[in-house]
Amino acid sequence: MRLIEAIRMAFQMIRAQKLKSFFSLIGVLIGVMFLIAVWSIVSGMNDYVEDRIANRLIGANSFQLRQRPSITTGNITREEWLSWRRRPRVTVADAEYVAARIQTPVRTAKFCQDRVSISYGGKTAKDIDLIGTEPEYFNIRDYAITSGRAFTVQEMRAARPVLVIGDLLAERLFEGVDPIGKAVNVGGIHYRVIGVVEKQGTAFGISMDKFAIMPYTSQGRRLICPINVLDELLVKADNPTSMVVAMNEVEALMRGRRRLKPDQENNFFLQTAEGALEGWNKVSQYLSIGLPLLVGISLVVGGIVIMNIMLMSVTERTREIGIRKALGAKRSDILSQFLVEAATVSTIGAAFGIVLGITLAMVVRALSPLPAVVVPMSIALGVSLGMLVGIVAGVYPAYRAAKLDPIVALRAE
C-alpha cells in the first residue's frame, strides 16, 4: 500500500470523526502555537532590544568611559554601590588625555546630560535631556539633521549658545513654526536653535526625541555637570575588533593616569552595549529554557491524548482491521495506516497551531512596539515536531492494531 493511499484513508477517517480528531489534535495545536508565537515575540524583542539599546542608546562598536555603570542588571550590593560612588569622576582632563593618546582610529565625544525644562514663546517642555557634547557626537550617534545644521568645532571652542534639538522638542515648542534661528530659554540661559535631528522613535515606550544638544563648553553646562567633570567619554571604533583594542587602550591609559597598582581594581567603568544587553540576555536565556519546556509539555500532553484516542480507535475498529487483514492487508499496511493517521492528525494540529501562532505574533506586533517576527525555522520545527509527536504517539496503538489476529479481529463486535 502506498503512502498516498494511507494519507487518503487518514483524511477520510478524520472527516468522519471530526470531534474526536479535533480533541486529539488540540494538544499539538497549543504546543506549536506557543512555539511559533513565543519564538516570534522573543526574536522580535531581541531585535528590538538590540536595535534600541545597542544601536541607539549606546551605538554599534561604541563604549563609554564612565565613573560607574549606567545600566545595571542583577543585584548590586550596597557596598558595591557605595564603592562606585567613592570613585573619582571622569574629568574633562581625563577625556582629553585619553583622546589625545589613543592609537586606534576612533571617534570620541565628551558627554554630559541631565533633565531640564526648555521654553519658547510661553510654551515649556519639561524633562528634556540636555546634552553637552562635541560635534563628533552627531557622527557617533549617526544623527541625521533634517533641518538646519549641527554645531561646529569653532562654535564649541567659542562656547557659543547654540542648540540642536530632537524631533519631539521641535514639535512641542514650535508647532507649525520653523524652529531654526529661534531663541529658546534653557534654564534661564538663552540659546539659539540651529538644527533639528531626524525622528528616532521610541524605546520601551519612551520617546528618544526628547533632547537638546549644545556644546559642552557653553553656559548651560552648569545645569547638567559640575565644572570640569563629565558623565562620560563616548568612544566609537570602526569595527568590533578595533573596539576591543580601543577598550584595552583606554583601560591602560586610565590606569596609568590614575596610577593604579596591578592589584588594584579599575576605579572607572567601560560601558558597552553588550554589557547593557546582559540583563536582556539573561531574560532571553530564561525564555530559551522556558519555551522548550512549555512547548515540550504541551507536545507530550498532545502526544498522550493522541495515543489514547488512537488506542480507543483501534479497539473500536478491531473489526475493520479484521476485514482489512482478511482482504490481504499486511501487518505493515495496518501499521502504516494507523501511524499515518496519527501523524496526519498531529500535523493538521501543527498546521492550525502555526496559523494561530502567526496570528498571535501579528496581534502582539500590532498592539505593542515589539516587532514580533515569525522565524521561518520555527514553522519548519513546528511542522516536524507535530509530525514526530504523531508518529511517536501512534507507534504503540498502530503496533497493537497490526499484530491483531485476523480471525480474532473479525469476531470482535
Add this chain to the structure above:
Amino acid sequence: MSDCVIQTLDLTREYVLGSERIHALRDVTLAIRRNEYVAIMGPSGSGKSTLLNVIGCLDSPTAGEYWLNGQEVSRMGDLALARVRNREIGFVFQTFNLLPRATALHNVELPLVYGGNTSRERRHRAGEALERVGLADRMDHRPNELSGGQRQRVAIARALVTQPSILLADEPTGNLDSGTSHEIMQVFHRLHADGQTIVLVTHELDIAAHAERVVTLRDGRVATDERTRSAA
C-alpha cells in the same frame, strides 16, 4: 492431484479454552479440485467454520499440512499469508463485513489497494466486479443505503475482484430472507458456471443442494463426502 486447488493432510486445529482443550478439527484430509463447487455442512460446533477459516488463511492449523495451488500454506509466515489472502482467496462472510463508511466501489477496491494496483486499474476492475454481480448502478452507495442482498453482492464482488483461485463463503445467506438467498445462490451458480472454484459453509440443506459436492463434518472429522450430481 495436479488440478487440486486445495489439499489438506491430517489438518488439526485445537484451541485451549481455560483448562479445556477443544479439538475443532481432527485429521481432516480433503482435496478440492479446480472448478469444484463444494458445500461444507454439519451441525454447529462441528468445525465447518474453522475449516473454512483455515482454508481462507484467517486461521492456522495446529498440526497437519495445507497446500494451496502447490504451495504449503501451513508453513507460511505472516507476510506470505497476507499475500495469499490477497491474491488467492476471496472470502464472503455471513455478516457481509463491508466497511460502513466506504462506498460500494471503494469496498470492492480494497483488496486491490493491498495488492498494489494503480487507482485507475482499481476503479476499472472494481467496476467490472460490481457489474458481474449486477450492481453497476449502486457503486456510489454506502452499505447502509443498500439492502441485505445488495450488500452481500458487494461482498461477493469484493471477493472476486482479485480473481482468486477459490471463493470461500461462510453462511453467505445466513442473514438473508429466502428470496434474497435464492438470488445470491443464483450469483454463485453463475460464477461456478464461469469456472470459479467455490467452497461454501452452510447448515441449510436447500443451500447445500446448489453445490455439486457436499462434505459433512462431525466433531471436527469428515463424516461424509458425497457428490450430489456430476461435475460440470
